[in-house]
Amino acid sequence: MEPSTNCGDVTMNCSISDVGHGDETNYFNSPLLLQPSYARSKSLLCDELRSFRISLRWCALDHSSCKGKFISYFMFVFLTVFVPLISSLSVSLQVPSSALTTDTTGFNLLVQFPESGLAFLGFLTLCCFFRRYGLRQLLFLDALQQDTTFVRRGYTRELDKAFRHLAFILLPSFFVEVAHKIIFFSTVKISLPYVSSGFPLNSIAFVLVLWSWVYRTGVFLLVCVLFRLTCELQILRLQGLHKMFDGCGSDAGDIFQEHVRIRKQLSVTSHRYRFFIIASLVVITVSQFVALLMVLASKSDKNFFNSGDLLVCSAVQLSGFFLCLLGAARITHRAQGMASVATRWHMNMTCATAGVEQGKVVLHNRDADVALDPHSSQSKFNESDTDDSSDIFISISTQHPTSNYQARQALVSYLQHNNRGITLFGYALDRGLLHTLFAFEFSLVMWILSKVVVLS
Template sequence: MEAEVVEILLPKNKPNLSRRDSWNEANLELKSYGSGLKWVFLDYSSLWRAGLSWSVFFVLNIGVPLVSHFVFSCSDCDPSHQRPFDAITQLSLSLFAAISFLSISSFAQKYGLRRFLFLNRLSEETEKVQQGYTHQLHRSMKLLWAFVLPCFLVDSVYKIWWFSTGGDQIPYVYNIYLSKSIICILLMCSWLYRVSICFLFCVLFRLTCYLQLLRLDEFAKVFERESEVATILVDHLSIRRNLRVISHRFRLFILSTLILVTISQFASLLVTTEPRSNVNIATAGELALCSMTLVTGLFICLQSAAKITHKAQAVTCLAAKWHACATISSFDELDDVTPPAQIASAAAAVVDWDTDNEEGDGDDVLDNTNLVPIYANTISYQKRQALVTYFEHNRAGMTVYGFMLDRTWLHTIFAIQLSLTLWILNKTIGIS
């Protein structure tokens, strides 16, 4: 798998020195990326490795949590060692890991890692897009560890405390110290495996979206130089096709995750707000950690989808601004004929209206108040109007079964979940 990833990022033709150095640096990071996938036992390069992946999945995601829940329920223990919310915790995390694992397995067998990450056509992109995507590929593994390690360390501290202070209340076999040590290690491995699988697929989705963000930033530059309408249209159709492919691949995962997280959070809220619930950091700490894991994974997916939709739809605004600037410039030429180069220079000289030096959210390339260089004699008014009309009626973006994942959609989700939360609180503790 490592060799496969490295091979596709190596250009077929002989690169220049600086580009070769960047690729050599990328290859070292990509090897660690492939090793990271093998570390969580997601390797389908051979039959026995695929069997190992499924075996580890059943043991750590289903077997260990199931045995732990029934054997170590500890209903007769002291209040600080009881686990009243363990069923919701184990079930929620295992279902999230199962959705992620099944999605990764399906894509690995159907598309392969190259097509799944759109690396098979990366050599066709510009050097800036290649370098940006390679840099993000490096950053993705660091981001994965940044999410996984804190969750694992916190849960490890909790489990070590729980087993070390439980005494004879916790069931054991033969030797109390050996038995508790083995069970504690298995439970920590199970938690680490499930959290890694959950965040891995979310980070892969974010990485896939980032490539399209780079392509959109590069696509925006066609309005700053002499370009043919046909060329602009072909580039935009290619981006729309990739967004449609990503939407179809990930729509089931996003919808399933959204439903799972919603049900899990409301179930957690319902049981923790009951009058007789014993809620403290010892009994509900693991439930809170699981909830943060699920919500963070969902947020990564929704934020990436909404960002790429916002940027893709900003192309329409940019094209309309480009069309307006070119039209105004062409009418000005009726009174005083000015060479196109001078028009472009004059427009570029007065385009900087952002004098406050305020930084946006990364959409400054497509969504800004700057004018664009004018090449009025390059494209006719009819062609520009047709292109703008096409953009207006063919808005690109991430969709889930026809629903556009934009910021309005996210606001709707937030409003619905807030309403349900207040309703549950009203039923349990009387908040109105």
């Protein structure tokens, strides 16, 4: 991650970037990604990444200096390894039921391992990202100068609301976790060598355990949010590419170059996050099915005290992973639909070329074939009722010269063979792969249920 500047440098850089703007009010009201200072500033604290940088500091994930790295590694070891280990070994229940004691201890250990494992994956991923790319390059902000105003404004909005998705998952889970920990630490007794047990020790343990949970959960969800934000940028670019097919003014070569640029960034995104996605899938699958096996095999009653933490852990894991899968599936669906859009664009352009020679333009809709005079003032197009981008009608205008037929045909063939979005080692993360994962997970559930029924 780029080294941060001090307050004096920030003020100086911000003031320098304001020189040359006549209307200062309009300048500050315009989105930061559209301001001229964006092209020159690489590490301003007053830029659009300020919320990210502040969040990274509060999460002890600032790697912009040696001091920040030391604090980050220390807090990771302390909150991910030391606190869960000590809290698990020092807890003793003040209840007579041995079965309840065994179930609570087992469920607690089952929660600690996947939470620390996912936090380790998230921390390792973030460390690699900050060391190799930096925050701006990680979010493809340096390449936004080549995009249209539509894409830059849309990405600015996505940056502003990026942490809402993290808050929607973290805050409800946090309140449930607080309620569970209050009940838990009011029932258990913390025993440490050379330290007297009592209310102060339980209160300190309560704060440390809750702090550890927030840190581990936040690190995992932060990587999920970064991945989804990257997917949203590519979705905006695909929407901009779709607009290039509207009408016949776009050249096939320009569309090809734009798609090659998007395809390259999709490939880079897939390579960056594929280890995190696959490793998270393995950790979540193992933890969920071990938890299912333990819950079904346990003979005691299940309640909020002994299994509430397990419920919160499972909800956070699945929510974060589904956030990644949803972003990847959406962008892959968009990328696969480009071939259909290009095919209809090629068909309409070809029909327009033939229609101009005969004095009319032939438009093909999915509901009816309409023959219209290009000079008629009563020509209207019916809008489709679906939200799918592949069903959007493409209008034809005879005001622009048409592209070469061979170039359009080559573009269609290229898009048909390069229509994959996010990939995992060559496999497109689309609906087909999601169906395969669901079938695999469902088979494991049925296998565990059969084992439990046989053992019972």
